[in-house]
Amino acid sequence: MSQPTAPATPGSTISTEVVIVGAGPCGLFQVFELGLLGISAHVVDSLAHPGGQCAELYPDKPIYDIPALPVCGAQELVDRLLQQIKPFKAPLHLGQEVVEFARREDGRFHLRTSTGTTFDAGAVVIAAGLGSFQPRRIGLEGAEVFEGAAIQYRIKNAAELAGKRLVIFGGGDSALDWTLELVSRAASLDLVHRRAEFRAAPASVAKMREQVAAGRMRCFEALPHALDVRDGVLRGVKIKSPDGAVHALEAEQLLVFFGLHPKLGPIAEWGLALEKRALHVDPEKFQTSVPGVFAVGDINAYPGKKKLILSGFHEAALAAFAIQHHLYPQKKQFLQYTTTSPVMHQRLGVPD
Numbered sequence: 001m002s003q004p005t006a007p008a009t010p011g012s013t014i015s016t017e018v019v020i021v022g023a024g025p026c027g028l029f030q031v032f033e034l035g036l037l038g039i040s041a042h043v044v045d046s047l048a049h050p051g052g053q054c055a056e057l058y059p060d061k062p063i064y065d066i067p068a069l070p071v072c073g074a075q076e077l078v079d080r081l082l083q084q085i086k087p088f089k090a091p092l093h094l095g096q097e098v099v100e101f102a103r104r105e106d107g108r109f110h111l112r113t114s115t116g117t118t119f120d121a122g123a124v125v126i127a128a129g130l131g132s133f134q135p136r137r138i139g140l141e142g143a144e145v146f147e148g149a150a151i152q153y154r155i156k157n158a159a160e161l162a163g164k165r166l167v168i169f170g171g172g173d174s175a176l177d178w179t180l181e182l183v184s185r186a187a188s189l190d191l192v193h194r195r196a197e198f199r200a201a202p203a204s205v206a207k208m209r210e211q212v213a214a215g216r217m218r219c220f221e222a223l224p225h226a227l228d229v230r231d232g233v234l235r236g237v238k239i240k241s242p243d244g245a246v247h248a249l250e251a252e253q254l255l256v257f258f259g260l261h262p263k264l265g266p267i268a269e270w271g272l273a274l275e276k277r278a279l280h281v282d283p284e285k286f287q288t289s290v291p292g293v294f295a296v297g298d299i300n301a302y303p304g305k306k307k308l309i310l311s312g313f314h315e316a317a318l319a320a321f322a323i324q325h326h327l328y329p330q331k332k333q334f335l336q337y338t339t340t341s342p343v344m345h346q347r348l349g350v351p352d
Ligand SMILES: Cc1cc2nc3c(=O)[nH]c(=O)nc-3n(C[C@H](O)[C@H](O)[C@H](O)COP(=O)(O)OP(=O)(O)OC[C@H]3O[C@@H](n4cnc5c(N)ncnc54)[C@H](O)[C@@H]3O)c2cc1C
Pocket: 021, 022, 023, 024, 025, 026, 027, 028, 044, 045, 046, 047, 051, 052, 053, 054, 057, 058, 062, 063, 064, 065, 096, 097, 098, 099, 127, 128, 129, 130, 131, 132, 133, 264, 265, 266, 267, 296, 297, 298, 299, 307, 308, 309, 310, 312
């Protein structure tokens, strides 16, 4: 069985045994279980980093129900999983959402990501959790027209913001980090947060307050209220204070950091049987309604399903055997122990 190919240049298709959609804990452990069976995989995630909910929603919180680890930080769990799958060298394609999926006539699968990476895969594992993490939007009338340009949720090129009038929304680390990064380069900068207290690191908040005291920027406790658009161009934004007063701020660029939320997104349109916004699977193979497409972790549904990490780990182990059978139906399957199997030691890089 072949090793994973290196990440392809945009435009060329990557041919692989398996594509795993989602680099949360279950997607990462799927790499391990496939790797033990000598099957290679590519992993895709819309986030810029692996770890799914653990890394995105609660990295510093302790988890107490991972077998044999009485307590483990959520980010620590992700780091340990990454360490565990290292021998299998599975390429991670981060910061790209799988937006296109199709079963080909020959039974293989075509997938395409939002950045144009395409795959030709023998099997697919959907480990998409609660869905792909998307930025929370500003929610003002007419905002859609400007999203990705005058209204940004992710900064792609900070140099383009130099010399512009900026309004930043949010009170977390992203909002504060970008405020401090851009304050000296912008023509003007206003920071707007719905509360007086900030979630960001206290040191960043203190630095921001120093900038306000020095008259280099302004900070408002308010909510976005309406866009100011003239001749089709964004000129500013109106904000509403807790006392109901509306203020107009001049702006060429709104930078919105309201955090991310998971959205099932394109997966719901891939023709796979759904059950309450989860993928229906059988609890033997964790195969979806399409042969060759498997689902593990929070994304799947079957009788007795519990959305727990250890359940996803078990699902990944059984799915790996089912994937091996799907890809190589003639191959005899037998259970080997990592303790004693020379072939598994070889795959894990363990000296015998
Ligand atoms: C606050 C909190 C505390 C928790 N505590 C515990 C606990 O103590 N014990 C426990 O067992 N569980 C706990 N959980 C639940 C646990 O985090 C989940 O069960 C686990 O993260 C599920 O893993 P997953 O890999 O299935 O999905 P996720 O962690 O949700 O990862 C899925 C990944 O798929 C990506 N994705 C989705 N769609 C696409 C797409 N189309 N293209 C590309 N990428 C995509 C997403 O960006 C995401 O990174 C907790 C959850 C929360 C929110």
